[in-house]
Amino acid sequence: MKVVGKPRPVSPRWGRRLGAFVFLGPGVAYLAVLLLVPLALILSYTVFRRGRFGGIVYEFTTENFSRLFDPLYLDVVLTSIKLATLTTVFALLLGYPTAYLIARLPRTWKTVALVAIVLPFWTNFIIRVYAWTILLSGPGLINSALGTQMELLYNHGAIVTGLLYSYLPLMVLPLYAAIEKLDPQLREASANLGASAFTTFRRVTLPLTLPGVATGCLFVFVPSFGNFVIPEILGGGRTATVGTLIRAEFLKSRDWPFGSTLALAVILVLIVLLVIQSWVSRRG
């Protein structure tokens, strides 16, 4: 009998190299072109001057960095941190019990619940944000249902509501994964040893799901920090955030170097957060 497609003898080392090249090549090329080049560009733009109509003039300057410490922009950064932190805290408070509940549902309901969590992602983001203006506006649904005249739109509350609504699933999913993995016997053992439900949660469940908490917080904080659509639509353009500022620098003021410097500052914040998250995960 003839063996079809018998592999040619290749030295195992070359085979591995070839394999690594074939499988890693496209990914590496993709990352190099679409991630590292833009990053390198952002990094290089931060030390040059702006062209009068946008673009870059290749004259070295450190002005962009000193501008970063202008109280005006520090204020903007602080506002963004405040909004993102509030969003993350609310997402955690809402997300943890939700994830806990889903993890303890019977299998079929689990799937249904998870699909329901992800379902909003199937609709366009902008449309969902605009929908909130209908709910929150002066003569909107909430006020007319309650018969009140509350000011719900165009303030920080509206921005946090929008961010929370948009990114809550990013909190629930990693938390669910962490809680689901937890061996129920640990909780039973804790109860058998006389711990109350609260103590079990505090001493067993929470510490073991902390990596999930860290991941969830990161997933919510990061996009909330940089978002510009929600502050624009639900904030009525009355709140400047890092996201709206970077967008304005690139598209309205066409100050690419300063926009890049702001973007770099955001990236640095994210790196710090990633380090914290990986530290928490390793400890867990």
Added chain:
Amino acid sequence: MSRIRYTRRLPVVVVATGLALAVAACGGESSTDSAKPAPSAAAQLDAKADLSKQSLTVTVWPGYTPKELAEKAKAELKVSKVDIVEHDTNETAMAKLTTQAGESIDVAFVSGQYAQALNEQGLLEPIHPELIPNLSNLYPEATQLSYDKGNKFSVPYTWGTTGICYRSDLVKAEPKSWNDILKPPAWADKKVTMLATERWLALPALKVLKFSVNTTKDEEIAKAKELLLAAKPHVIYDDVTFGQKLQSGEAVMSEAWDGWCPTTDAKKNIKFVVPSEGSDLWVDTMVIMKSSKNKEAAHALINYILNPEIHSWAAANINYKVPNKAAMDKVEVPEGSLLGISPAELLNGEAAIDLGEASVKYTRLSTEVAAK
């Protein structure tokens, strides 16, 4: 062994590739304002040039010219090709026109102050009036625009002004002054929208203070900032959807570009007024790039667009006034339409001119207003 070495080196290789590509990308762009050649002399153009050997690339805002313009112009002018490319904003157009990408463009549509800036950089071909006989269709006022008196390097395509667009059934008193926007009465609190785009954000305050919309004096801009900050708790900023907000009643007064104010709405409850302190005059223009190799065809295209049949399209279809008397005479002005604003009234407005490096003062102003 080999495998470990291979994967260890991988990030280095990736970073090196990334940097190499980035450097290559940087090198590809030319610096935009290090050299500022003076506007140079007009090229020698041949009125009888064979246009069939010329092709045109035009950059314009989406939906700003008739859909079939490229096709019709190609047939009419007998040029070999007409390509229409688009830009969303003046700023993107400028980014395109001031770098190498601009060399492929023959005709560009930009606002007046941007045409002025392009001309100052020596990037525009002077208009050769003998190649554009249809210039005679323009209103006399359209040759007296402050950024380019005598249409030396630009030909106006549309023009208009900024004012207050309001719900006549919901306001308790008709707005007359920019103060109605900046210090809204209690019944209009938070039901007023302002434009957030830099120069227009400052416009109402500058006009109330009787300053020029083109001021670059720090103390004048600082005074305007005070007024704008005082207004902030009472207004919403909206550049895009104020028309809808007025229609829904969520807003009762809006600082608005005339073409964006839905006065012809079926309910007839939306009106437009130019406040007593005066306003601005904006003009969108057509310019020919110095680098164009198809200048005769470019002039022929502008001449073609100035035909009343073509130019009236903008007024009839997208509700923009055109500075072309012959074209406006052809247009039926519907009741309530702002197309009725006369050229003389428009010329009362102060035309925005390019502020050069001082324009960053307005950028900072708008960030300060947003951040406080």
